[in-house]
Amino acid sequence: MEFINLAQKRYSVRSYSDQPVDDAKLMEVLNAARFAPTACNYQPFFLIVIRDLAIRRQCATVYNRPWFLNAPVMIVACCDHSQSWHRSDGKDYGEIDVAIVMDHITLAAADVGLGTCWIGNFDVFEARKVLKIPAEISVVALTPLGYPSGQPLVTSKSRKPLEQLVFWDHYGNINK
Numbered sequence: 001m002e003f004i005n006l007a008q009k010r011y012s013v014r015s016y017s018d019q020p021v022d023d024a025k026l027m028e029v030l031n032a033a034r035f036a037p038t039a040c041n042y043q044p045f046f047l048i049v050i051r052d053l054a055i056r057r058q059c060a061t062v063y064n065r066p067w068f069l070n071a072p073v074m075i076v077a078c079c080d081h082s083q084s085w086h087r088s089d090g091k092d093y094g095e096i097d098v099a100i101v102m103d104h105i106t107l108a109a110a111d112v113g114l115g116t117c118w119i120g121n122f123d124v125f126e127a128r129k130v131l132k133i134p135a136e137i138s139v140v141a142l143t144p145l146g147y148p149s150g151q152p153l154v155t156s157k158s159r160k161p162l163e164q165l166v167f168w169d170h171y172g173n174i175n176k
Ligand SMILES: Cc1cc2nc3c(=O)[nH]c(=O)nc-3n(C[C@H](O)[C@H](O)[C@H](O)COP(=O)(O)O)c2cc1C
Pocket: 010, 011, 012, 013, 117, 118, 119, 120, 121, 122, 156, 157
């Protein structure tokens, strides 16, 4: 699929069927995550893939929306800051790396007909407790992974026009 079509096809899926995700598709999505670029190629991330129904149900306290639990797979993206690149001014690039990984996951999933929804508004304390994540590891984002049921909201693809997003040659110049 052409990249621009894939980018437009992906949307935040908030309604999933309980159809199982074939292992080959899951592995394709995870492999796409592996190829994400990371600062200095340090790859300071790891993914927790949850398929176990009992653990997914426990995740209701992590993000309490009914659709969140319907998907047969959940992916939790974490950062190990002891492995991430720190710029000379101290800025830690770890969570930026994980964001790129998440983007690969969401796009790769859309490419194989699967839905995702990036979840940032989760309860981090519950996530640590349920998934046994130690304090030194940050939990950056979660997503369900499964087949969409229903259609996206029309409004979900509204985007600012390029004119509001791009300056030319220097900050503030909108004249191409
Ligand atoms: C960093 C980040 C955090 C997000 N957190 C949530 C969230 O907690 N819950 C949710 O339903 N959607 C969440 N989203 C999805 C956004 O609402 C969604 O991407 C945006 O509205 C654009 O819609 P689209 O993904 O369908 O194109 C998040 C997206 C990003 C990139």
